[in-house]
Amino acid sequence: MRGHEDYKEMLAAHALDALDRAEAREMDTHLAGCAECQAEFDSWLETSAALAHTVPASEPSADLRSRILESLRAEGPVRASRTAPGIGLKVESPKASAALDESNVVQFAKPARRAWSAASKVFALAASVAFIALIVSLILLWNRYNDARQDLARLSDRLNQMQGELKSERETLARERQTLSRERETLAMLTSPETRINTLTGTEMATNARAMFALDRSTGRAMLMAYDLPPAPEGKAYQLWYIAEGKPPMPGHVFNVDAAGHAEMHDQVPVEARAATVFAVTLEPSPGVTAPTGPKVLLSAAS
Amino acid sequence: MQPEQAQIVDVGLLRQIAGGDEQALGALYDRYRLILFGLILRILHSQPEAEDVLQEVFLQVWRKASDFDEARGRPFTWLVTLARSRAIDRLRALNARDRTATEAAREAVESISDAATDAAKSEQGEIVRSALARLPEEQRQALVLAYFEGLTQSEIAERLGTPLGTVKTRMRSGMIKLRELLGERVKDLI
Numbered sequence: 001m002r003g004h005e006d007y008k009e010m011l012a013a014h015a016l017d018a019l020d021r022a023e024a025r026e027m028d029t030h031l032a033g034c035a036e037c038q039a040e041f042d043s044w045l046e047t048s049a050a051l052a053h054t055v056p057a058s059e060p061s062a063d064l065r066s067r068i069l070e071s072l073r074a075e076g077p078v079r080a081s082r083t084a085p086g087i088g089l090k091v092e093s094p095k096a097s098a099a100l101d102e103s104n105v106v107q108f109a110k111p112a113r114r115a116w117s118a119a120s121k122v123f124a125l126a127a128s129v130a131f132i133a134l135i136v137s138l139i140l141l142w143n144r145y146n147d148a149r150q151d152l153a154r155l156s157d158r159l160n161q162m163q164g165e166l167k168s169e170r171e172t173l174a175r176e177r178q179t180l181s182r183e184r185e186t187l188a189m190l191t192s193p194e195t196r197i198n199t200l201t202g203t204e205m206a207t208n209a210r211a212m213f214a215l216d217r218s219t220g221r222a223m224l225m226a227y228d229l230p231p232a233p234e235g236k237a238y239q240l241w242y243i244a245e246g247k248p249p250m251p252g253h254v255f256n257v258d259a260a261g262h263a264e265m266h267d268q269v270p271v272e273a274r275a276a277t278v279f280a281v282t283l284e285p286s287p288g289v290t291a292p293t294g295p296k297v298l299l300s301a302a303s
Numbered sequence: 304m305q306p307e308q309a310q311i312v313d314v315g316l317l318r319q320i321a322g323g324d325e326q327a328l329g330a331l332y333d334r335y336r337l338i339l340f341g342l343i344l345r346i347l348h349s350q351p352e353a354e355d356v357l358q359e360v361f362l363q364v365w366r367k368a369s370d371f372d373e374a375r376g377r378p379f380t381w382l383v384t385l386a387r388s389r390a391i392d393r394l395r396a397l398n399a400r401d402r403t404a405t406e407a408a409r410e411a412v413e414s415i416s417d418a419a420t421d422a423a424k425s426e427q428g429e430i431v432r433s434a435l436a437r438l439p440e441e442q443r444q445a446l447v448l449a450y451f452e453g454l455t456q457s458e459i460a461e462r463l464g465t466p467l468g469t470v471k472t473r474m475r476s477g478m479i480k481l482r483e484l485l486g487e488r489v490k491d492l493i
Binding site: 061131139 | 315457479481
């Protein structure tokens, strides 16, 4: 039969789980009844646990955390402990947990502690519980705060994106409205009873070119649609002229054509030019001139 | 975080866990997964087995958090002891199933133990590694075979062809020397 001193000798090996099964069971029985050995065993566990630091840290799979938290849910709420609080650091020996029923696991006894006065003990306990609860709450709150902040950042990104989309939709809508209102004006102008429509044909300068010119004599609104006009040379542009009988040609707007040779030009014709019967387009220096200098490119028949 | 603060936080987390707070378990996992997984992986040499055991360890923490008593030791010690115990259980179960694998694992363990001894990964690791390195070779060997391979004193004696009494003396002297070398710093090892 072993005595107290024999067990004391074996404590360090027990902290490494290196005792044989039978020795380990005897040891656990002794520890349950010997506060001195239990306290020394606890301190040996500190030394053996330090050996974990000799191993390089290693990262488990990223999804393990969520797998563990899910398995807790499957497990249900924590059972009330069958042991009284304070009994303690119940370290199951591997041999015991591998080979024995859980009921055989020896509960380690509570070690003897310095006797405190009841009042200071209660006060210290209350203070430490309050302090710990505060620290833990702060950590949990901090985690929740960080989660919320990330959610907010994601939502804010999404909002910015949607605002961008809305802005571009609005711009498109504004452009379409503008186009629509221009088309309405054009239609109103073209269908006005005061509007006369003239056809212009290309001269030898641009034999394929042709144009339509509409002028509302009551309002002075006018529109020219030209087709198959060659692009004006560098520094030059086309200019429309209003020609009334017995008067010098009156200048209209300057315009240019797109790559397809098409132009659409709107003009507001002054009152004195509305009586014009002939319309011509010449090639002029690009800012436009007050009297024609260049060759005629398009010309209407007198109406 | 200072070691004392870390300990206060861990004790608080364990209380929250005992009260059924899953977020607290998540927080404890975040704090200890690296060192515990490193330890379990070192013992088992298999990523899937080690992850399975780490999951078991945290389930055990969930069930047993109310058994933790801070007067008995630090949360770090409790967690490491629990993790190592689970890993050694698994190692023994695997060994019983496959003797050949055991031999291969032993060789792997021996080669890796040198690598681990050389690798200075953290300041705390450096403190313990240098203390371990100052032990006489045969004492260090006894500690490492028990701690990382779960061998009992009799199994070590058989493996090394050394008398059992000699192995017992080496193990005890090694632990005493290690405790001496670590001294008060053992409390700062979180």
